[in-house]
């Protein structure tokens with residue numbers, strides 16, 4: 001058991017760590033002592049640095065070298081078989097930018113350990129900050145990992161932060177702890193959103209925010225916090241749930257995660273002034289320094305510090321989580337927006353070479369169970385995505401309604417037949433007129449590309465054989481830089497080569513072709529080919545297609561071809577966090593070929609210059625579709641209506657818009673107002689009448705003073721009562737000091 005002073009100090013300065021009886025040390029005592037020996041020479045929990053202790057004895061983790069990071073990592077993860085070693089070049093700057101996902105990845109999904117490592121690193125920062133501000137070297141705390149439990153959902157317990165807060169309220173010194181980015185440091189405050197914007201736009205990663213919150217430390221608030229903590233089971237909210245949920249009024253926020261180096265550095269590095277103060281201080285004794293520090297504060301701040309007990313907490317949020325959190329409110333606003341829209345018949349789409357359609361899939365039952373809601377409104381030729389967001393303060397909500405217009409938009413209720421009649425049917429007619437037609441399926445993984453393609457193929461086959469007795473089918477897939485035949489079952493792994501002839505036409509060499517003489521046969525061949533595609537489970541779809549599939553249906557004795565392209569599901573980087581390097585490489589290649597496709601479409605529309613089809617394998621094999629003036633191109637984008645997929649859906653619709661060369665038709669921002677919670681206002685004791693004073697005495701101290709209510713002298717109202725010293729209450733309670741001082745204290749609490 002550590003010395004009580006250690007406990008007190010650690011609880012005060014490392015608020016996010018667990019009570020010691022709840023933890024399982026990851027270091028043995030020897031390691032632990034060794035780690036601290038240079039910092040804590042004596043047996044005491046904390047001490048001033050020895051005279052020979054260099055100023056940099058406690059280093060900010062951001063300044064750690066690669067070796068120091070590795071040493072920290074190895075010590076912290078010793079005897080953890082799942083944990084990966086650090087990759088070369090990971091220094092303090094890198095590791096400080098890791099978010100929780102990265103830690104989880106390195107610990108192979110052990111979220112408890114990941115959280116503990118993440119937090120431990122932050123504790124190191126606080127340790128450094130404390131050293132910088134006070135010159136006192138704190139003992140490094142051992143890593144705190146909650147014991148693993150059998151069922152995450154049932155048994156998960158967030159770190160017991162409320163208990164920490166409680167100890168702090170009783171024992172913490174009143175000195176203000178350094179408040180990162182709060183009022184005192186306006187420059188830092190300004191730097192944060194800017195840095196956050198830069199970081200998130202550079203990385204394209206999900207927005208993960210660390211929020212610094214401030215809350216009053218009054219005892220009744222602490223009681224509320226304890227009550228909240230006991231009633232909140234939230235196993236899925238990982239990092240967020242590790243912290244207490246602050247009352248909205250108490251929250252002051254700043255975005256800390258995803259900061260650029262400069263901003264992180266600014267947040268944690270001493271300014272020149274601080275350095276000079278620190279060096280002056282280091283020659284003074286502890287009491288001298290404290291007295292000087294107090295005297296330097298303005299009077300108002302000193303008074304405030306006496307009244308307030310401040311606490312800072314950090315919470316992790318991400319966009320998807322925040323959407324779920326305010327689901328009811330957002331859903332209500334989206335519903336109202338839909339009702340406000342006038343019923344106007346859709347105008348006809350102008351005929352053009354590239355026709356772009358969108359299909360919205362239904363929201364699945366499992367998504368509804370996971371608190372997802374529908375954020376896509378499809379009507380006529382328009383689709384609107386309701387992007388539900390939170391402002392930078394993470395309290396105010398708003399919805400950005402983003403509208404896009406296409407040749408036609410199919411809602412969740414649209415049948416495969418309706419989709420076929422508008423999209424694939426004109427392409428099949430084009431083929432039957434001896435021309436080239438290409439149909440692309442675009443969209444996020446799991447949004448329904450393969451599902452829609454299935455329905456179209458079935459109907460297209462019936463349609464073609466109404467006029468043609470036989471057709472030939474070739475099918476291949478493009479996975480990264482490799483092409484494979486989907487119909488050659490004997491040489492499945494054989495890589496196909498492509499050749500460009502003198503006329504610039506691209507040919508796939510050695511491609512197997514099958515002749516089909518009935519719709520059923522054609523469909524069977526296509527199903528077999530489809531089944532041979534490379535698939536891999538992604539976070540979104542269990543059997544996500546990881547390749548672009550190209551099916552070419554050729555009329556006998558003709559070059560007329562109908563090409564169907566089922567593009568691999570596009571994935572954003574955050575969906576690939578749980579994947580291995582191979583999966584991430586796949587995703588990068590898929591996205592780059594989709595980008596090349598977009599560029600070709602853009603070039604076709606601008607009518608100047610050659611489409612840059614050489615940029616990817618997919619565009620090279622489809623060069624006929626881009627070069628022929630008579631070729632028809634149909635693109636169908638599929639979108640998921642789930643709120644969690646908002647960014648994907650917007651991305652798909654933006655890409656489709658680029659294909660047809662149009663702009664967004666609507667961008668409307670609507671503030672979402674939270675319903676005001678009626679707080680019953682208690683009257684201040686100074687306004688109490690005599691009767692109210694007596695009533696209070698009856699009820700105070702849990703009713704223990706009830707019998708003395710009648711002894712309150714006549715004419716005693718609230719104003720008089722407030723002037724009573726503690727001794728007067730003892731007197732009222734007939735000498736019962738305990739009860740008297742309890743009444744005195746309770747009255748003070750009421751005054752606040």
Ligand SMILES: Nc1ncnc2c1ncn2[C@@H]1O[C@H](COP(=O)(O)OP(=O)(O)OP(=O)(O)O)[C@@H](O)[C@H]1O
Nearest residue numbers: 361444445446447448449450451541544545568569
């Ligand atoms: N319009 C729809 N109606 C009913 N179910 C649908 C619809 N669209 C998709 N689904 C279902 O959603 C699931 C995922 O669809 P699908 O496999 O077609 O996605 P995908 O976009 O092809 O994914 P990937 O690119 O990863 O292969 C399937 O179970 C499919 O049946």
